[in-house]
Amino acid sequence: DVKVTQSSRYLVKRTGEKVFLECVQDMDHENMFWYRQDPGLGLRLIYFSYDVKMKEKGDIPEGYSVSREKKERFSLILESASTNQTSMYLCASSPPQGTIPYEQYFGPGTRLTVT
Amino acid sequence: DAKTTQPTSMDCAEGRAANLPCNHSTISGNEYVYWYRQIHSQGPQYIIHGLKNNETNEMASLIITEDRKSSTLILPHATLRDTAVYYCIVRAMFSGNTPLVFGKGTRLSVIA
Numbered sequence: 318d319v320k321v322t323q324s325s326r327y328l329v330k331r332t333g334e335k336v337f338l339e340c341v342q343d344m345d346h347e348n349m350f351w352y353r354q355d356p357g358l359g360l361r362l363i364y365f366s367y368d369v370k371m372k373e374k375g376d377i378p379e380g381y382s383v384s385r386e387k388k389e390r391f392s393l394i395l396e397s398a399s400t401n402q403t404s405m406y407l408c409a410s411s412p413p414q415g416t417i418p419y420e421q422y423f424g425p426g427t428r429l430t431v432t
Numbered sequence: 433d434a435k436t437t438q439p440t441s442m443d444c445a446e447g448r449a450a451n452l453p454c455n456h457s458t459i460s461g462n463e464y465v466y467w468y469r470q471i472h473s474q475g476p477q478y479i480i481h482g483l484k485n486n487e488t489n490e491m492a493s494l495i496i497t498e499d500r501k502s503s504t505l506i507l508p509h510a511t512l513r514d515t516a517v518y519y520c521i522v523r524a525m526f527s528g529n530t531p532l533v534f535g536k537g538t539r540l541s542v543i544a
Binding site for chain 1: 464466473474475476477478481523525526527530531532533534535536537
């Protein structure tokens with residue numbers, strides 16, 4: 318079974334802190350993604366990566382950065398956390414393009430609260 | 433990828449079939465229909481996909497109309513654990529490494 322794990326289920330941080338959210342997948346997937354989910358707004362893509370050291374901006378990259386030094390690990394970084402970054406953060410991974418079915422496997426999510 | 437339209441919410445009695453519709457009138461020939469669901473406080477989970485034929489697996493059935501402009505996900509005997517948000521997504525066969533785009537989905541409530 319594919320497993321995508323996230324470092325924390327719940328996290329509370331203070332405004333201005335630097336926050337690291339870690340995601341690890343064990344299926345040797347090329348692609349990894351970070352989404353955030355807020356009530357009424359659905360899932361919104363922050364960043365994704367299709368290879369080590371490669372990254373692409375999603376729909377809402379402002380205030381975030383990412384790091385992918387190893388294939389299995391994709392980190393989301395909040396350089397200076399703000400209260401409007403309080404949200405559920407979901408990591409996902411997927412096999413290479415052309416794979417049918419195209420499945421994105423999601424982690425359990427990290428609920429981040431910034432006070 | 434083509435746009436999809438789904439009802440905002442639906443109710444279903446436990447033990448009955450849940451039929452979740454999706455409209456994708458602008459779908460093109462190389463686009464698949466995918467269904468995912470998200471149970472509360474979990475990440476979305478793949479359910480089923482299809483191109484033009486009806487499909488069935490252990491979780492659900494997918495009925496695609498002949499003109500492919502709409503589809504229906506069927507949960508044959510809904511249980512309380514099927515309460516979730518269901519997303520219908522259309523994606524081209526070769527979309528590169530781009531991620532899935534999730535709309536608002538249909539919130540299905542299974543009622544005892």
